[in-house]
Amino acid sequence: MTMDRNNSKSLQVCPICNISITEDGQVNFSTGSPGTRARLYARVCQFAQKPGCINQDSELIGELTRGDGFETGEELVKQMTFSNTSRQTN
Ligand SMILES: [Zn+2]
DSSP: OOOOOOOSOOOEEETTTTEEEOTTSOEEOSSSSOBOHHHHIIIIIHHHOOTTOSOOOHHHHOOOOGGGSOOOHHHHHHHHHHHHHOOOOO
16 A cells, blocks of 8 residues: 655644644744754643643653753743754755
8 A cells, every 4th residue: 555645744733732743853833943842742731631632642752851841031042042053954
């Protein structure tokens, strides 16, 4: 059986958290810079805890780090600065 589903951008959308996750695990928040499943979980999904949330698989989420949650404003600024300087190479 062949499946023609090799679209380069297949987004998973979480209707509960209102975010989308790309195939390679990048989470696109409605506001702010993209993050990881871990960050999404730390900030949204662990509070949502509703059936239908697509980001409840701990194996996919991985380990939560301090930077994934809302620690300090300073932390957020650092992350934003970092994402501005890191370039995506295709
Ligand atoms: Zn979710």
